[in-house]
Amino acid sequence: MNTWLLVVIACQWLGLIGLGVLVLGIARQVGVLHQRLGPAGALMLSKELKVGERSPEFPLVALDGRQVLVGAADPQGRSSLIAFVSPDCPVCASLLPTIKRIAVEESSKLKVVFASDGDPAVHRRFASDKGLDEFPYVLSGDLGRSFGIGRLPYAVIIDAAGVIRSQGLVNNREHLESLLEANRLGVASIQDYLAKRAQVESGAVPPVKIA
Amino acid sequence: MIDITMPLAAVRVALAILLMAGVVHKLRDMTALRGAIASYLRDTPFQGAQLIATLAAAITAAEAVTALAIAASWVAPFTVFGAVLGAALFMFYAAVMAYNIARGNRIADCGCSFGGQQKQTVGWPLVLRNVLLALLAASVAIPARPSALDWMGVVGFAALLLLMYAIWNELHANRVVTGEQH
Numbered sequence: 562m563n564t565w566l567l568v569v570i571a572c573q574w575l576g577l578i579g580l581g582v583l584v585l586g587i588a589r590q591v592g593v594l595h596q597r598l599g600p601a602g603a604l605m606l607s608k609e610l611k612v613g614e615r616s617p618e619f620p621l622v623a624l625d626g627r628q629v630l631v632g633a634a635d636p637q638g639r640s641s642l643i644a645f646v647s648p649d650c651p652v653c654a655s656l657l658p659t660i661k662r663i664a665v666e667e668s669s670k671l672k673v674v675f676a677s678d679g680d681p682a683v684h685r686r687f688a689s690d691k692g693l694d695e696f697p698y699v700l701s702g703d704l705g706r707s708f709g710i711g712r713l714p715y716a717v718i719i720d721a722a723g724v725i726r727s728q729g730l731v732n733n734r735e736h737l738e739s740l741l742e743a744n745r746l747g748v749a750s751i752q753d754y755l756a757k758r759a760q761v762e763s764g765a766v767p768p769v770k771i772a
Numbered sequence: 773m774i775d776i777t778m779p780l781a782a783v784r785v786a787l788a789i790l791l792m793a794g795v796v797h798k799l800r801d802m803t804a805l806r807g808a809i810a811s812y813l814r815d816t817p818f819q820g821a822q823l824i825a826t827l828a829a830a831i832t833a834a835e836a837v838t839a840l841a842i843a844a845s846w847v848a849p850f851t852v853f854g855a856v857l858g859a860a861l862f863m864f865y866a867a868v869m870a871y872n873i874a875r876g877n878r879i880a881d882c883g884c885s886f887g888g889q890q891k892q893t894v895g896w897p898l899v900l901r902n903v904l905l906a907l908l909a910a911s912v913a914i915p916a917r918p919s920a921l922d923w924m925g926v927v928g929f930a931a932l933l934l935l936m937y938a939i940w941n942e943l944h945a946n947r948v949v950t951g952e953q954h
Contacts, residue, residue, distance in 0.1 A: 570924060570925075574924060574925075577928065577932055578928065578931050581931075581932055581939065584935075585938050585939045588939050588942035588946065591942075591943075591946055592942060592945060592946045595946055
């Protein structure tokens with residue numbers, strides 16, 4: 562074997578191994594990116610309940626001790642608004658007066674339930690600070706997980722028959738109204754609604770009024 | 773006749789390095805190794821810290837002996853010895869994994885990640901990997917005596933094999949992270 566050939570082969574080996582190291586580095590980097598994106602991906606992947614599906618029933622005890630059957634059909638024909646909030650979510654706090662106003666305005670058609678998860682003492686203080694004592698306030702990790710709640714404040718509207726009519730991230734009264742609107746319109750706009758909801762969930766656009 | 777001495781020798785070098793790396797990785801974190809063994813033995817009659825510690829020591833020792841035997845396989849008596857030990861060791865791993873998959877015992881960390889951050893879930897790809905490693909180990913039985921001129925090919929190919937192994941590991945672990953494989 563002459564020297565020239567030896568040099569050529571050596572260069573090829575060096576090149577191959579260098580490329581191997583590069584591919585390993587890229588694979589490792591992809592792994593790091595996957596891990597960073599992990600939680601967001603997991604939320605998307607979670608089998609959340611979809612609009613049009615029947616909500617599972619959650620027999621829960623509210624902070625004030627009353628029994629609440631979240632997600633169940635209502636014999637009085639009222640829809641339920643489940644508002645997922647948290648004491649450490651500033652947007653939730655700013656939305657609370659709106660939810661309370663809607664609860665009063667729509668009291669004949671809508672009952673409001675606040676839902677969260679965590680230390681009952683903290684939530685009790687939060688509820689009394691914000692004047693939520695008249696509403697059922699439930700703490701249940703299962704409830705949040707079942708609906709695949711990732712970001713707050715999140716609202717779910719369940720109709721009198723126990724079917725999920727609309728749900729989404731709500732940042733202001735308009736968002737909340739759009740959910741109520743979707744509930745009023747019922748199945749007629751469901752495709753449009755689902756398309757919009759997909760955009761809202763991916764964070765592309767804020768929820769808009771759906772008509 | 774085609775001379776396959778170079779790839780055979782490279783496989784030996786790569787396997788010996790791979791096994792030695794496994795031994796070092798096991799010795800550095802015996803607690804994790806015992807945890808991994810315990811997860812393989814979950815819901816079996818084989819329990820107890822004593823038994824698990826013995827198994828951990830035995831597996832580490834087996835890997836070390838196999839690595840040395842394969843490294844020494846240029847000398848006649850070790851050629852078959854290294855091949856048999858290596859093939860038996862990897863087939864044992866494959867069988868244990870297959871048994872655990874078959875009985876529905878899901879193991880989040882196979883205990884084969886060389887102390888890396890990403891854990892590999894035990895699944896059929898890992899069984900296949902161990903069977904392939906066993907086949908490579910069996911090839912040690914073929915006598916191969918590289919001439920002095922082959923050294924570059926042997927070193928290069930061995931390095932390439934190890935790199936491909938590491939890349940496969942990394943990509944497989946990534947699939948676990950993204951939930952594509954459980």
